Amino acid sequence: MSKQKLVVIGNGMAGIRAVEELLKLAPDKYEITVFGSEPHPNYNRILLSPVLAGEQTLQEIVLNDWDWYRDNGITLNTGVTIAKIDRVKRNVIDSNGNATPYDRMLIATGSNPFILPIEGANLPGVIAYRDIADTETMIAATQQYSNAVVIGGGLLGLEAANGLKLRGMNVTVVHVMPWLMERQLDRVAGGLLQQSLEAKGIQFAIGAQTQELVRGESGRVAAVRFKDGTSIAAELVVMAVGIRPNTALAEAAGLHCNRGLVVSDTMQTYDPKIYAVGECVSHRGIAYGLVAPLFEQAKVVANHLAEYGIGRYQGSVTSTKLKVTGVDLFSAGDFTGGEGCEEITLSDPVGGVYKKLVIKNEKLIGGVLVGDTADGAWYFKLLKEGRLITDIREHLMFGESSLGDTGHQGQSSAAAMADSAEVCGCNGVTKGTIVRAIKERGLFTLDEVRKCTKASGSCGSCTGLVEQLLASTIGGAYSAESKADKPICGCTDRTHAQVRQAIRDHKLLSVPAAQNFLEWRTPNGCASCRPAINYYCMSTWPKEAEDDPQSRYINERAHANIQKDGTFSVIPRMWGGETNASELRRIADVVDKFKVPTVKVTGGQRIDLLGIKKEDLPAVWKDLDMPSGHAYAKALRTVKTCVGSDWCRFGTQNSTQMGKDLERALWRMYAPAKVKLAVSGCPRNCAESGIKDVGIIGVDSGWELYVAGNGGIKTEVAEFFVKVKTAAEVLEYSGAFLQLYREEGWYLERTVHYVKRVGLDYAKKKVVEDAANRKALWERLQFALDGEPDPWKEFAKAKVDTRQFIPIIPIYPGAGVPA
Amino acid sequence: MSAGDVVWKEVCALADLPALGARQWHAGDTPIAIFRNAIDEVFAVLDRCPHKGGPLSQGIVFGDRVACPLHNWSINLRSGCADAPDEGCTTAFPTRVIDGVVSVGVPGA
Numbered sequence: 001m002s003k004q005k006l007v008v009i010g011n012g013m014a015g016i017r018a019v020e021e022l023l024k025l026a027p028d029k030y031e032i033t034v035f036g037s038e039p040h041p042n043y044n045r046i047l048l049s050p051v052l053a054g055e056q057t058l059q060e061i062v063l064n065d066w067d068w069y070r071d072n073g074i075t076l077n078t079g080v081t082i083a084k085i086d087r088v089k090r091n092v093i094d095s096n097g098n099a100t101p102y103d104r105m106l107i108a109t110g111s112n113p114f115i116l117p118i119e120g121a122n123l124p125g126v127i128a129y130r131d132i133a134d135t136e137t138m139i140a141a142t143q144q145y146s147n148a149v150v151i152g153g154g155l156l157g158l159e160a161a162n163g164l165k166l167r168g169m170n171v172t173v174v175h176v177m178p179w180l181m182e183r184q185l186d187r188v189a190g191g192l193l194q195q196s197l198e199a200k201g202i203q204f205a206i207g208a209q210t211q212e213l214v215r216g217e218s219g220r221v222a223a224v225r226f227k228d229g230t231s232i233a234a235e236l237v238v239m240a241v242g243i244r245p246n247t248a249l250a251e252a253a254g255l256h257c258n259r260g261l262v263v264s265d266t267m268q269t270y271d272p273k274i275y276a277v278g279e280c281v282s283h284r285g286i287a288y289g290l291v292a293p294l295f296e297q298a299k300v301v302a303n304h305l306a307e308y309g310i311g312r313y314q315g316s317v318t319s320t321k322l323k324v325t326g327v328d329l330f331s332a333g334d335f336t337g338g339e340g341c342e343e344i345t346l347s348d349p350v351g352g353v354y355k356k357l358v359i360k361n362e363k364l365i366g367g368v369l370v371g372d373t374a375d376g377a378w379y380f381k382l383l384k385e386g387r388l389i390t391d392i393r394e395h396l397m398f399g400e401s402s403l404g405d406t407g408h409q410g411q412s413s414a415a416a417m418a419d420s421a422e423v424c425g426c427n428g429v430t431k432g433t434i435v436r437a438i439k440e441r442g443l444f445t446l447d448e449v450r451k452c453t454k455a456s457g458s459c460g461s462c463t464g465l466v467e468q469l470l471a472s473t474i475g476g477a478y479s480a481e482s483k484a485d486k487p488i489c490g491c492t493d494r495t496h497a498q499v500r501q502a503i504r505d506h507k508l509l510s511v512p513a514a515q516n517f518l519e520w521r522t523p524n525g526c527a528s529c530r531p532a533i534n535y536y537c538m539s540t541w542p543k544e545a546e547d548d549p550q551s552r553y554i555n556e557r558a559h560a561n562i563q564k565d566g567t568f569s570v571i572p573r574m575w576g577g578e579t580n581a582s583e584l585r586r587i588a589d590v591v592d593k594f595k596v597p598t599v600k601v602t603g604g605q606r607i608d609l610l611g612i613k614k615e616d617l618p619a620v621w622k623d624l625d626m627p628s629g630h631a632y633a634k635a636l637r638t639v640k641t642c643v644g645s646d647w648c649r650f651g652t653q654n655s656t657q658m659g660k661d662l663e664r665a666l667w668r669m670y671a672p673a674k675v676k677l678a679v680s681g682c683p684r685n686c687a688e689s690g691i692k693d694v695g696i697i698g699v700d701s702g703w704e705l706y707v708a709g710n711g712g713i714k715t716e717v718a719e720f721f722v723k724v725k726t727a728a729e730v731l732e733y734s735g736a737f738l739q740l741y742r743e744e745g746w747y748l749e750r751t752v753h754y755v756k757r758v759g760l761d762y763a764k765k766k767v768v769e770d771a772a773n774r775k776a777l778w779e780r781l782q783f784a785l786d787g788e789p790d791p792w793k794e795f796a797k798a799k800v801d802t803r804q805f806i807p808i809i810p811i812y813p814g815a816g817v818p819a
Numbered sequence: 820m821s822a823g824d825v826v827w828k829e830v831c832a833l834a835d836l837p838a839l840g841a842r843q844w845h846a847g848d849t850p851i852a853i854f855r856n857a858i859d860e861v862f863a864v865l866d867r868c869p870h871k872g873g874p875l876s877q878g879i880v881f882g883d884r885v886a887c888p889l890h891n892w893s894i895n896l897r898s899g900c901a902d903a904p905d906e907g908c909t910t911a912f913p914t915r916v917i918d919g920v921v922s923v924g925v926p927g928a
Contacts, residue, residue: 451904453904523858523881524856524881524882526879526884527891530879550837550839551879552879553888554877566872566873801840803835804840807842807843808830808853810829810831
């Protein structure tokens with residue numbers, strides 16, 4: 001079958017991003033022809049400001065070089081515009097008069113700068129700020145002339161002013177509105193911004209109305225005259241008063257336009273053969289001028305061009321960051337407030353810091369940051385996720401770092417780090433390496449940085465830092481993608497939430513059934529999605545779903561913990577951390593018999609036997625004759641206890657017995673991630689209940705339950721959940737909370753992250769306040785755990801493939817040792 | 820390795836290998852991981868990840884790849900080489916399945 005023909009009109013960031021996404025999905029589907037009016041390959045328009053400022057070169061901002069087009073078999077026509085789209089003949093006529101036929105078309109013509117209709121607007125020396133040619137004109141002007149006026153105090157105008165100032169010109173910004181960037185900032189923030197730009201030597205004429213541009217003797221512009229009769233000398237005038245979607249071609253072709261080329265949620269125009277993306281588009285009445293939404297659109301349009309047909313674009317929340325070195329500014333969402341909104345502000349005019357957060361219905365809906373924007377990415381994430389902020393409200397203004405002060409999940413301000421500082425401790429990636437990769441290779445997303453540099457690709461604890469680096473390097477082009485929007489892995493476009501939902505709604509009982517139903521792109525998934533799907537099936541349909549050991553990580557297949565040399569560690573279960581002479585004797589005998597090189601007491605009050613060969617595992621388990629500790633699994637690990645009222649002179653409750661009861665009730669419980677419990681017998685809390693998934697503290701009048709603590713990568717103190725009177729209640733409330741997490745948590749999401757995502761109040765509502773739901777959850781957990789096998793003893797029932805413990809011994813003649 | 824240098828060793832039955840799984844063959848001092856994927860293709864590679872020597876036989880198998888159990892490098896079982904951005908190769912050995920019997924080609928004398 002011959003390829004279909006795709007014509008792309010527009011060689012900018014949106015159009016080419018869409019082509020890139022399309023090539024990822026369906027590399028051979030189309031014969032692609034691209035038309036671009038500029039004589040350049042696709043470059044990063046956002047970085048024109050750093051080029052103007054002399055911080056980067058034009059070469060550095062090219063995103064796709066000529067080779068890229070050639071390597072992907074794309075015909076690129078630069079310096080060529082399209083004169084006409086013939087929708088009947090299905091071809092386009094270009095400015096050279098050539099006709100190019102299409103089966104599908106993608107329009108990505110971007111926008112045009114708006115030129116004020118005033119006298120002198122067409123004089124030499126008057127330009128807009130839009131492309132490489134404009135930037136080159138400006139740079140050339142700085143070498144010949146000394147006075148520049150920028151009309152328009154928005155993002156683009158201020159960046160232009162900054163660049164011209166840095167290149168030595170006298171610059172005045174003329175802004176007709178009462179303060180700068182009035183669409184992104186409130187009055188206070190706008191004033192602060194003006195102050196910091198004035199400190200850089202830029203002058204302002206705020207509220208001034210431009211009357212005309214005055215022609216000089218040479219024929220070039222010489223001054224800007226205002227309505228009040230005053231004027232300023234200017235041999236260069238940059239108009240940055242806004243953009244208009246470039247729809248002339250589409251309108252001439254009879255496509256429906258209304259302040260932009262109108263598209264549906266699938267980015268289709270009124271002609272089903274023609275799609276559109278980018279600044280030329282009007283989606284649900286909005287034309288976006290920032291790059292992050294355009295990339296989201298590109299993803300959707302690629303999906304439909306590839307005929308996958310599942311993506312929908314539903315609009316974007318946008319954020320803005322000014323790319324003027326030394327001026328920190330961030331704005332997102334609805335920052336003006338109004339009816340039903342609350343505002344939290346922090347204002348330090350002398351220190352140049354101003355922060356305003358706007359809250360509505362207990363959710364963050366907008367914010368402005370000036371002077372200190374380190375938490376911009378975090379606020380933006382909260383905003384996009386629409387998360388309830390009730391539980392973090394009092395800390396909200398002080399940023400993400402105020403929520404926990406150890407570890408390194410992004411709270412060390414990335415901007416303040418030295419280039420040589422290590423960001424990713426797992427893979428040894430420095431800040432300099434990451435920033436260079438972002439700039440040189442044109443990276444926009446966390447995933448791309450992970451792929452190119454490996455940073456944050458292992459334990460993920462530096463994800464926040466990497467996101468900060470992305471935000472500070474590419475500014476508004478970066479859109480923090482929350483896990484909620486992200487596909488599970490490259491095998492699908494479905495998110496964790498969508499996969500969980502489908503498995504529940506359609507009773508999908510196995511990994512292949514789910515992958516088949518959800519149209520997985522790969523034949524059998526990958527090492528990321530298979531374990532997740534297997535867990536979702538098992539936890540949603542206990543006793544019915546089919547466990548697939550080959551979709552489990554080796555530890556859960558071999559029921560021991562793999563070590564760096566390929567040997568395994570074995571940790572038998574010791575209920576509540578209590579043991580006895582007989583168990584210790586058996587452990588000692590195993591150590592002798594199997595020559596176990598290391599015996600170590602764990603943090604969870606158990607004994608770890610390290611360095612055991614895989615072949616020996618079944619014999620070790622048999623000799624130990626103790627239950628599996630599941631110390632290798634995404635499952636209940638230990639219940640740590642103190643000695644409690646039996647022995648301790650301070651003990652108020654029998655914490656050891658409580659711990660043992662909990663462990664017996666919950667062991668063999670698989671979960672999205674590992675689960676650790678602790679029970680302390682008094683508020684001295686010797687069992688460290690404050691950093692456990694469920695931590696219990698005995699007090700004189702009963703038990704306090706804390707949830708969602710974590711002592712790992714980032715220390716998170718558990719939050720108070722409920723106080724109960726009896727041991728039976730401790731079991732029911734703990735079990736119900738864990739079952740809620742098992743049913744709703746995403747794979748590898750610890751309780752702390754789950755609770756952060758859904759909010760503590762939600763968990764309380766489901767477990768503490770709703771008694772019927774609590775009992776139902778607790779019953780479902782008991783049903784799931786009832787009769788579950790001990791994988792160290794019941795191999796067949798636990799689906800342990802015992803062949804794995806026996807190396808292949810060739811039984812056929814001729815087998816032997818390679819030379 | 821050209822075909823002429825290979826000595827074929829019959830090692831096991833196809834049924835001895837779990838689908839989407841692997842087993843280890845200690846060929847003298849050489850640990851070789853023998854894989855079977857979902858469509859019954861059989862692969863053999865030196866059981867050492869080019870990264871830190873992890874036992875690839877213990878990884879999750881998908882398509883014609885295995886994910887190393889230590890640090891999740893993705894290794895192409897046909898070539899033995901890591902997928903980008905990682906770099907490095909382990910030795911891949913030719914395999915064949917005749918009448919349900921798996922043979923691995925090892926360097927001859």
